Amino acid sequence: MVMKTSNCPRSHILGDTCLCLQHKQRRHVLVLQQAASPPRDRGWILVLVRGRLWNDSSPLLHRTWVLLAPPWPTPKKEAPHAFPQHEDCPPLGLETLKITDFQLHASTAKRYGLGAHRGRLNIQAGVNENDFYDGAWCAGRNDPFQWIEVDARRLTKFTGVITQGRNSLWSSNWVTSFRVLVSNDSHAWTAVRNESGDVIFEGNSEKEIPVLNMLPVPLVARYIRINPRSWYEEGSICMRLEILGCPLPDPNNYYHRRNEMTTTDNLDFKHHNYKEMRQLMKTVNKMCPNITRIYNIGKSHQGLKLYAVEISDNPGEHEVGEPEFRYIAGAHGNEVLGRELILLLMQFMCQEYLAGNPRIVHLIEDTRIHLLPSVNPDGYDKAYKAGSELGGWSLGRWTQDGIDINNNFPDLNSLLWESEDQKKSKRKVPNHHIPIPDWYLSENATVAVETRAIIAWMEKIPFVLGGNLQGGELVVAYPYDMVRSLWKTQDYTPTPDDHVFRWLAYSYASTHRLMTDARRRACHTEDFQKEDGTVNGASWHTVAGSINDFSYLHTNCFELSIYVGCDKYPHESELPEEWENNRESLIVFMEQVHRGIKGIVKDTHGRGIPNAIISVEGVNHDIRTGADGDYWRLLNPGEYLVSVKAEGYTTATKNCEVGYDMGATLCDFTISKTNLARIKEIMRKFGKQPISLSLRRLRQRARQWRQRR
Numbered sequence: 001m002v003m004k005t006s007n008c009p010r011s012h013i014l015g016d017t018c019l020c021l022q023h024k025q026r027r028h029v030l031v032l033q034q035a036a037s038p039p040r041d042r043g044w045i046l047v048l049v050r051g052r053l054w055n056d057s058s059p060l061l062h063r064t065w066v067l068l069a070p071p072w073p074t075p076k077k078e079a080p081h082a083f084p085q086h087e088d089c090p091p092l093g094l095e096t097l098k099i100t101d102f103q104l105h106a107s108t109a110k111r112y113g114l115g116a117h118r119g120r121l122n123i124q125a126g127v128n129e130n131d132f133y134d135g136a137w138c139a140g141r142n143d144p145f146q147w148i149e150v151d152a153r154r155l156t157k158f159t160g161v162i163t164q165g166r167n168s169l170w171s172s173n174w175v176t177s178f179r180v181l182v183s184n185d186s187h188a189w190t191a192v193r194n195e196s197g198d199v200i201f202e203g204n205s206e207k208e209i210p211v212l213n214m215l216p217v218p219l220v221a222r223y224i225r226i227n228p229r230s231w232y233e234e235g236s237i238c239m240r241l242e243i244l245g246c247p248l249p250d251p252n253n254y255y256h257r258r259n260e261m262t263t264t265d266n267l268d269f270k271h272h273n274y275k276e277m278r279q280l281m282k283t284v285n286k287m288c289p290n291i292t293r294i295y296n297i298g299k300s301h302q303g304l305k306l307y308a309v310e311i312s313d314n315p316g317e318h319e320v321g322e323p324e325f326r327y328i329a330g331a332h333g334n335e336v337l338g339r340e341l342i343l344l345l346m347q348f349m350c351q352e353y354l355a356g357n358p359r360i361v362h363l364i365e366d367t368r369i370h371l372l373p374s375v376n377p378d379g380y381d382k383a384y385k386a387g388s389e390l391g392g393w394s395l396g397r398w399t400q401d402g403i404d405i406n407n408n409f410p411d412l413n414s415l416l417w418e419s420e421d422q423k424k425s426k427r428k429v430p431n432h433h434i435p436i437p438d439w440y441l442s443e444n445a446t447v448a449v450e451t452r453a454i455i456a457w458m459e460k461i462p463f464v465l466g467g468n469l470q471g472g473e474l475v476v477a478y479p480y481d482m483v484r485s486l487w488k489t490q491d492y493t494p495t496p497d498d499h500v501f502r503w504l505a506y507s508y509a510s511t512h513r514l515m516t517d518a519r520r521r522a523c524h525t526e527d528f529q530k531e532d533g534t535v536n537g538a539s540w541h542t543v544a545g546s547i548n549d550f551s552y553l554h555t556n557c558f559e560l561s562i563y564v565g566c567d568k569y570p571h572e573s574e575l576p577e578e579w580e581n582n583r584e585s586l587i588v589f590m591e592q593v594h595r596g597i598k599g600i601v602k603d604t605h606g607r608g609i610p611n612a613i614i615s616v617e618g619v620n621h622d623i624r625t626g627a628d629g630d631y632w633r634l635l636n637p638g639e640y641l642v643s644v645k646a647e648g649y650t651t652a653t654k655n656c657e658v659g660y661d662m663g664a665t666l667c668d669f670t671i672s673k674t675n676l677a678r679i680k681e682i683m684r685k686f687g688k689q690p691i692s693l694s695l696r697r698l699r700q701r702a703r704q705w706r707q708r709r
Contacts, residue, residue, distance in 0.1 A: 087157075087218055089157065089159040089244045089245050090571045091242045091244055091389060091571050092150065092152060092244070094119075094120040094121055094150070094241065094242050094243065095121040095122055095123075095242055095389075095566065095567045096565070096574060097520070097521060097566055099120075099150060099152075101117035101521060103151045103152070103153060104116040104137075104150060105149045105151070106119070106146075106147065106149065107140075107145065107146045107148075108141055108146060109138065110236075111131055111134075112131055112132065113129070113130055113132050113133055114134045114136060114137060114138035115137060116149075117521075118133075118135065118136055119136060119239055119241055120240055120242075121162055121240050121241060121242035121389065122164070122167075122240065122567075122568075123135060123136070123167065123240055124472075124525065125169075125524075126524065127169065128525070129168060133524065133525035135166050135167030136164075136165065136238040138166060138173065138236060138237060138238040139228070139238075141237075142236050144227070144229050146227070147227045148225070148226050148239060148241070149223060149224070149225040149226075150224050151186070151222065151223055152222055152223070152224070152245065153222070154222065154247050154248065154250055155221070155222055155247070155250065156220070156221065156246065156248060157218045157219070157245055157247075158182060158218060158220075158224050158243060158244070159218045159244045159245060159246070160212060160213060160214040160243075160244035161212075161215075161224075161226065161241060161242075161243060161244070162210050162211065162213075162242040162389050162390070163175065163178070163203055163210065163213070163240070164208065164210050164239070164240040164241070165204050165206065165207030165208065165232070165238060165239070165240070166239075166240070167240070171235065172206075172207055172235050173207065173232060173235035173236050173237070173238035174203065174204040174205075174207045174231065174232050174239070175203040175204060175228040175231045175232075176202070176205070177200050177201060177203050177228070178228045179198055179229060180213075180215065180225070181224070181225040182219045182221035182223060182225070183222070183223040184221050185222075185223075186222075190219075190221075192215055192219065194216055200229055201213040203230075203231075208392050209392055210242075210389060210390050210391075210392055212389070212390055220248065224245075242389055262576070263579060263580050265579065265583075266351070267344050267347045267579070268343070269575040270575070271336065271388070271575075272343060273381070274380070274381065277373060278307060280343055281309055284309065287354070290313075291350070291353060292309055292315060293310040293312075294307060294308070295308055297372065297454065297456070298449065298452070298453025298457075299449065299453070300376065300378045300399070300400070301378055301399055301400035301448065301449055301450070302377075304378065306374070306375065307372075307373075308370055308371060308372040310368065310370050310371075311346065311350075311364055311371065312367070312368040312369065313364055318368065318462065318626070318627075318628075319368065320600065321600065322366060322368055323594065323664075324368045324369075324462055324463045324464055325367055325463065325590055326463050326465075326557075327342055327370070327371050327466070327590075328372040328373075328454075328467075328468045329468065330373060330376050330379075330380055331376055331404075331406045331470070331547070332376065332379065332406060332470060332471070332568075333374075333377070333378065333381070333382065333383055333396035333398075333399075334382075334383035334397050334471075334569060335569070336380065336383060336384075336568065336569040337469075337471050337564050337567070337578055338469025338470060338471060338562075338564055339380065340575055340578075341578070341586065342372075342373040343373050344575075344583075345371065348583070349363075349364065349369075359587070363590060367590065367593060367594070370461070375405055375450055375454065376396075376405055376450060378399055379397060379398060379399060380396060381396070382395055382396035383396030383569060384396075388569045388570060388572065389569075389571065393472075401448065403446065403448040405450055405451055406470070406543075406546065406547055406561075407543050407545050408446075408448055409545045409546065409547055409549075410436050410437055410440045410545060410550060411482070411545045412436075412549065413544070413549055413553065416429050416431065416434060430622075431496070431621050432613075432622040432623060432624070433555070433624055434554055436455075454547070458555050458557065462556060462626040462627075462630075463551075463555065463557035464556060464557060465557065465559075465589075465590075465592060466557050466558070467508070467559070467560050467561075467589055468548075468562065469562050469564050470563050471563060471565055471568035472523070472567075472568045473523050473526070473566065474512075474514060474520075474523055474533070474565060475515065475528040475534065476505040476509045476515070476533060476561070476562050477534075477535050477540060477548075477561040478501035478502065478504065478536060478537065478548070478560050479501065479549050479559070480494070480549055480552075481537030481538055481542070481543045481546035481549050481561075482543060482545075482546065483538045484538075488542070489541065490540065491539060492536050492539040495552060496619050497619060497621055497634070500596075500634050500635060500636055503636055504560055504592055504634075505560055506532055506533075507588055507589055507592050508562055509532055509534050509585075510533070511584045511588045512581060512584075512585045513581040514581055515528075515532075515585075523566035524566075526540065546561075547559060548561055556624060556631075556632070558634055564578070564581075564582055565581075591662060592634075593634075594664050595635070595662065595664065596633050596634040596635035596636075596658055596664050596665070597632075597633045597665045597667040598630070598631065598664040598665070599630070599631060599667040599668040599669065600625075600628070600630045600668050600669075601625050601630075601631065601646070601668070601671065602668070602669070602670050602671075603670070603671065604672050608625070608627075608628040608629020608630065610625055611625060611646065612624065612625040612644050612645065612646035612649070613644065613645050613646065614631050614633055614642065614643075615644070615645070616633065616635065616641070616642055617640065617642075617643070625646075637659055637660045638657075638658055639657050640656050641653060641654075642655075644669045644671060645671075648673055648674060648680075649671040649672065650671055650674055651671070652669050652670070652671045654667065654669070
């Protein structure tokens with residue numbers, strides 16, 4: 001049966017007429033040529049068919065005549081390939097790993113670590129460029145017959161190609177020009193052509209900045225091949241690439257229907273610039289005015305306010321006994337996925353609260369949640385202007401004045417470890433709430449204004465748990481981030497709360513759709529499957545002055561870095577799937593703020609005691625009570641001997657048991673003042689100056705005074 005169609009694709013049409021033929025209950029586009037002198041009978045027209053049905057198992061039709069019922073298509077004089085010149089098709093997914101290693105092929109490869117599977121946009125080689133993990137596909141020979149090929153596994157409308165050179169610290173390699181070819185069977189190839197012949201596309205002029213080439217017209221095929229024609233004269237043929245294309249619908253293809261990801265959440269899945277982000281926050285606040293509040297913690301180098309949204313049943317104030325949680329994102333301005341996930345999270349929580357979702361309602365009523373989506377809006381603005389695929393690996397990473405916020409905090413690790421190593425040192429450093437060094441507070445210190453704003457925010461609010469969302473990897477990193485040894489760049493360096501941190505990291509990774517999937521490939525050079533999608537920061541790469549280490553040593557807050565995706569800046573079309581990958585993990589991690597012990601430290605009059613020190617036997621890291629005397633101590637299930645002490649008060653100790661059920665164990669303390677504290681209080685009450693003498697000397701002076709009488 002032959003039928004007319006009004007929307008036949010026009011790519012690869014060799015004749016004037018386009019038809020669709022139903023063959024075995026499927027409709028496929030054919031390459032047709034109208035007969036020069038078609039015989040007519042009662043309004044029917046005979047048409048000569050020439051070409052192949054567009055699937056691999058279809059027979060080749062060569063000069064086959066079919067009858068077409070009137071009205072038949074009117075021959076058009078428009079040129080072939082009449083697609084819009086700049087159709088917006090998303091990346092196929094070489095960078096996001098949606099395209100598997102088995103879909104990438106090449107003519108030759110210099111070695112395995114430079115095989116076709118490494119020819120992905122923005123893939124990183126790292127410091128150790130080796131036989132397994134290198135920074136591009138590199139051909140085994142330098143000649144114009146080399147190629148790298150992508151199998152889309154379905155008919156796809158290809159619209160563009162993005163290329164990069166090889167990521168390497170030691171060599172410079174890139175392709176300066178190339179051809180593009182397409183095929184339906186990987187045997188017969190058709191080059192992209194124009195009026196003068198095969199199109200030669202301009203490639204790269206250096207190895208890191210991506211270059212986009214749009215095809216003159218979109219081409220429909222299953223396979224696409226890049227054929228380098230020239231390359232950097234002092235280097236060799238090496239490429240990283242991404243392909244832009246729109247997969248054509250094929251409801252009969254079970255493989256693709258099984259792997260398609262959809263979401264039922266009605267959220268705003270798009271990239272938001274600064275103005276749009278602010279407007280979205282206002283929309284959420286308008287929808288849920290009783291549980292949300294918008295505020296800012298300071299300004300960026302260019303004067304953009306650092307906006308945050310608070311979600312709580314009593315926004316605007318700290319409730320005694322209620323823990324505080326934070327998510328931040330965008331410290332690296334080009335790591336955009338975390339920013340959008342936080343914006344999606346605030347929309348989701350508002351909607352679910354209004355819908356009466358008991359899990360979300362309980363979380364909001366028992367937790368004060370702070371969401372800061374963009375720590376570095378200046379950097380984001382640079383990345384946003386370049387677009388999701390053209391910013392490279394680092395455009396927008398740093399602040400406007402060139403500072404990496406994530407590693408711009410005071411190095412308190414060195415102060416602590418030097419004090420512990422030199423036990424006879426006069427300067428003793430506590431194992432918690434270590435003061436910020438004076439040099440860091442000076443105006444001449446190289447500290448970003450954004451970093452100072454974050455520190456002030458961390459000191460103002462008694463956060464218990466936090467996560468900073470980053471990109472470019474798929475792993476959860478926990479402190480310490482800095483190695484203790486001066487002679488190593490990678491070494492497992494645990495905190496005294498290592499078991500707690502490992503659990504917190506695993507709580508996110510294990511509920512993520514991909515982090516603990518043993519079948520997934522590594523993003524770049526590290527395979528984190530042996531640790532179930534988690535890693536100790538220092539064992540990965542040492543960093544001094546990280547936000548995680550600073551938060552742990554200067555405040556009560558346990559902070560982790562959550563790397564939410566291989567692609568730092570995924571295409572807008574990927575956001576629904578990324579949301580589904582991370583949604584449960586984002587919620588589960590927030591719920592961990594209620595694990596461990598909590599309580600209030602009071603005096604005998606029932607007043608809360610601020611800055612009381614909470615110690616757990618066997619854990620060389622203390623925390624302190626807040627302004628109202630309340631505290632939260634994250635702990636894994638078990639029995640703990642907990643002590644509390646405060647200046648001028650007696651020390652108290654009790655056993656506290658942490659169970660496996662969610663919800664912190666209540667462990668309150670009531671402590672009384674010491675005799676010396678009472679004496680000082682009495683003397684102040686009667687206008688006397690407090691005597692800072694030992695109790696023994698006070699008794700000796702009292703005895704001498706009585707003897708003189």
